[in-house]
Amino acid sequence: MTDEPALESAALPVLCLENTSAVYAGGVVALSRFNLEVQAGEFCVILGPSGSGKSTLLRLISGLVPTSSGTVTIGGIKMAPPTRRKARQRLGMVHQDHGLIDRLSVLDNVMAGCAGSLPFWRLMLRMYPRPVVDAACQLLDEVGLTEAQANRRARELSGGQRQRVGIARALMGTPLLILADEPVASLDPQTSRIILALLRRAAKDRGIAVLCSLHQMDLAREFADRIVVMRNGRPVFNDCPAELSGFLERSAIPPKRSGAA
Numbered sequence: 338m339t340d341e342p343a344l345e346s347a348a349l350p351v352l353c354l355e356n357t358s359a360v361y362a363g364g365v366v367a368l369s370r371f372n373l374e375v376q377a378g379e380f381c382v383i384l385g386p387s388g389s390g391k392s393t394l395l396r397l398i399s400g401l402v403p404t405s406s407g408t409v410t411i412g413g414i415k416m417a418p419p420t421r422r423k424a425r426q427r428l429g430m431v432h433q434d435h436g437l438i439d440r441l442s443v444l445d446n447v448m449a450g451c452a453g454s455l456p457f458w459r460l461m462l463r464m465y466p467r468p469v470v471d472a473a474c475q476l477l478d479e480v481g482l483t484e485a486q487a488n489r490r491a492r493e494l495s496g497g498q499r500q501r502v503g504i505a506r507a508l509m510g511t512p513l514l515i516l517a518d519e520p521v522a523s524l525d526p527q528t529s530r531i532i533l534a535l536l537r538r539a540a541k542d543r544g545i546a547v548l549c550s551l552h553q554m555d556l557a558r559e560f561a562d563r564i565v566v567m568r569n570g571r572p573v574f575n576d577c578p579a580e581l582s583g584f585l586e587r588s589a590i591p592p593k594r595s596g597a598a
């Protein structure tokens with residue numbers, strides 16, 4: 338019943354997977370009847386051993402792997418033809434390898450985050466409207482990069498700086514959902530914490546739903562609002578970090594303070 342329709346619609350999850358399965362050619366079932374909801378402003382971390390299906394989950398949500406059954410919706414729009422393009426516009430991606438164009442400036446890389454909403458000739462000539470340039474500069478400032486760094490080539494930055502650019506680029510498209518596939522895999526612990534803090538702040542300050550796969554259990558505990566543990570393509574734990582130790586004890590898996598989940 339909907340006595341308060343406005344409140345009810347505000348509580349709708351940004352990301353919703355219902356009974357979603359992914360089967361690769363050759364019959365490998367990488368995801369099996371997966372249910373998941375992520376709310377606006379929530380920082381949700383996916384943990385799981387190698388081969389448990391974390392990457393497949395993120396690739397399926399982004400529309401790169403087709404669903405064999407079930408549905409994925411982002412902001413109420415189905416990630417399937419004919420609405421896939423519209424659903425993708427609600428999505429920002431942060432990649433393990435940063436996914437930057439090395440020969441372009443840092444600022445150009447960030448502005449590429451809104452490429453879908455600009456005419457092609459502007460992208461070709463790299464003639465961006467003033468508000469786009471201002472927004473990109475503002476985002477670079479927010480992720481802690483200076484004006485001087487904004488004008489350097491992307492290839493001249495460190496791994497941590499490159500990932501800051503990756504986050505700014507993802508935010509440039511004003512997404513409802515950010516998918517981050519092992520965004521700190523190649524970074525040292527201190528830089529990893531800076532990057533995860535930026536992602537968490539994006540969730541809290543902008544009300545973005547963030548779904549982030551990690552291998553480090555200690556970082557998941559430190560930053561996540563909710564942790565989903567996957568095994569064999571299924572969620573076997575889906576709760577707040579405080580409940581994880583109890584789950585691991587019941588599962589007879591020794592809790593690790595760092596390293597692979």
Ligand SMILES: Nc1ncnc2c1ncn2[C@@H]1O[C@H](COP(=O)(O)OP(=O)(O)OP(=O)(O)O)[C@@H](O)[C@H]1O
Nearest residue numbers: 361362365367385386387388389390391392393394
């Ligand atoms: N393109 C593919 N074709 C066939 N099988 C695949 C393909 N990609 C992944 N798989 C299989 O799907 C399962 C899940 O793989 P996935 O890469 O999603 O796991 P993961 O949890 O991300 O692993 P890792 O932590 O090692 O990256 C594995 O059994 C894997 O071998």
